[in-house]
Amino acid sequence: MSNQRFSRRQFLRGAAVVGAAVPFLQACGGPSPDSGSADAGADDAAPSMEKTSVRYAQVIGPLDKQVDMFNEQSDTVHVEFELVPWGEHADKLLIDVAAGTAPDLWFIGGPWWIQIKRKEVALPITEFLANDPDVVMDDFEFPADSDWGTVDGEIYGLPTNSVILRGLAYSEDRFEEAGLDLPNEDWTLADVAEVGPKLNRGDESFAITSPLLAADLYLTTIWQNGGQVINEDESKCLLDQPEAVEAIDQLVAWREFSMKPGADQALGEFPTAGGKIAMWPMVLADWDTWLKRTANDTTNQWMTFWPSTTNPPAVDVYAGSVHMEAIWSQSEKIDAAWEFFIWRAINQDSLDYQITLFPINYRMEATVKSAITNERQADFLTLHLPITGLSTGEYWGPSTTEILNAFRSEYELAILGEKTTQEAMDAATKAIDVILEDV
Amino acid sequence: MATAVSQASSPFRRTRLSRTALFENIAGYLFISPWIVGFLAFEFGPLIAAGYLGLTRYDILTPPNFVGLANYDKMFTRDPLFWKSLWVTAVYSLSTVFLGVILGVALAVLLNQKVRGMSLYRTIYYLPAVVSGVAVAYMWIWVFTPEAGIVNYALSLIGITGPNWLFSTTWTLPAFVAMSLWAVGGGMVLYLAGLQGVPTQLYEAASLDGAGRWASFWNVTLPMISPVIFFNFIIGIIGSFQVFTNSFVITNGGPANSTLFFVLYLYRHAFENFRMGYAAALGMILFIVIMTLTVISFRLSNRLVYYEGRIT
Structure with missing residues (x-):
């Protein structure tokens, strides 16, 4: 056995190191639900010049430009883009929801949406859609998409893009x-x-x-x-x-x-x-x-x-397939989340950008005509229009x-x-x- | 007085610690407390939670419902994939652990020679052990692809038409075993350390007794490094029963569930099928299987492993 002894000073140093490790370990655990950003709870606070920050988890990297566009245009909301790999996005969302740390808005692939849409994870948005003067429900062009987000007549989410045929x-x-x-x-x-x-x-x-x-x-x-x-x-x-x-x-x-x-x-x-x-x-x-x-x-x-x-x-x-986006039902910043959520879905700048990447579900045909100058690209993007009325979500x-x-x-x-x-x-x-x- | 005598003669008598010893004990516990906290929070706690969740129906998103032993009943009586995944994993584990030990020892013996550039060889053989699992998985897809893969190309040079390694119910598991051997360098380093700890006088004595190279290896080297072999064997069993990445990335359990490893099956239930309760029950079975194999191995080790200086 070693005869080495600790001096009191050495002991105190060690204890200090252990003490310092505790907050470090706490920090490794990630943010608590209400400590994610400096302006958490800003919705409830008195009017402030600071923007309300919301988290948006997405698997499609190029959509970060859409977020940049929104952040430039909005005086009240700032969106933090969180890119998640496709292969683990559903696992991550499930764990985040269970832990109470889910992003305010999130993307989820079709197969997983089917299994969670009845579990009160997503915010019902029928009233939001009805009360938003900018939304024209008839301008959502693909029937399969609308059905996909609906449970017992209540809408819980909107598709990221048109049905993927x-x-x-x-x-x-x-x-x-x-x-x-x-x-x-x-x-x-x-x-x-x-x-x-x-x-x-x-x-x-x-x-x-x-x-x-x-x-x-x-x-x-x-x-x-x-x-x-x-x-x-x-x-x-x-x-x-x-x-x-x-x-x-x-x-x-x-x-x-x-x-x-x-x-x-x-x-x-x-x-x-x-x-x-x-x-x-x-x-x-x-x-x-x-x-x-x-x-x-x-x-x-x-x-x-x-x-x-x-x-x-x-x-x-x-x-x-119909990949969905929804607002987390437990989000503390629902109004701010909605502002970005609906902007992304129907704002013409947002649609003009997204149509250059993949098809959209809101005013698709008109947007192709207004935003796409390359004739072959326009032909390609509208190839599926004759059969979209026949499409339905993969179930x-x-x-x-x-x-x-x-x-x-x-x-x-x-x-x-x-x-x-x-x-x-x-x-x-x-x-x-x-x-x-x-x- | 009688009490004092009884206390003095009891082998379990509590000894009073001196202030210094107490102080050292507290310091020791404080220093290991991050590990203890980590163990309780991230290993023991989840183990207890999994034990409970295994008795529930739980989809992660809504509170668990207690269902008693229903998950285990289903597992043993109505779930053919439970038995399939256990079988696939057991075959893989048996193959990789034994082949891994043999190849690891053989490599270590080769790399224990006094040859120029040996450090470089050792580094090369160890490198695969530190490469990311997913990157390696993609590399193997290329290696085993039927039309353009290097394995089938090599076989074609000797007139053999290679199989469709990654889409054959016969060949996919052997391909996975071969992939696992690529990382044998991790164990090899330990064997190498063990070999370098074998006293040279034992070889000299064996030589004087007329032992050849093989006899020296069999009677000196192997017994002397048997604790290292045993360590790698246990770690190999534990690791091989938890294999996941390659099958998740390369075959996703296919074709026809021929690479449905136990942990992949567990993962599917937890995160794809929303059956976390069932997945927790599977996890408990995995724990019991690994624990049983480890205990059996330790029992056998009394007869097969030589510990220098141990009084038997």
């Missing part, structure tokens, strides 16, 4: 080389299957990206074929029914001429620019992404609607992520050829029925 992008060069007609809005999945083998060149370049698609495309395909994921009272899965199985089977067939599943990830974000893929799913009217994926629109590619299962489809419908059921995972794991077995589509959907149905029992 995916279309079929294609390389004109590849089709011309193969002597094939270009895809058009009348195309069916059978047309894709017909041209697929002619466009596929084995390991060199592929007819289409893998049959692993975004969830909204599975849903569009099932719904268009008259199928459903679950029944009306949400007690039974219907993926084993012939309409759903037949629809899914058409996608599974792509494995014969598509890039191997799992390989597209390694090609990075923009595999289509190099001409390795003749057809690929792409969000309609997302100009910013289009530029990135087509080397600034220099690769001779264009888009059309996602092919239906039959022409005409059994049900004329397109499923899309897999009450526990949407869990049901989707159950579907996807069996669908993957069908793609791998380890199960027939019918066997896979039978198994998915069984798994989803257990989930529905427990919701």
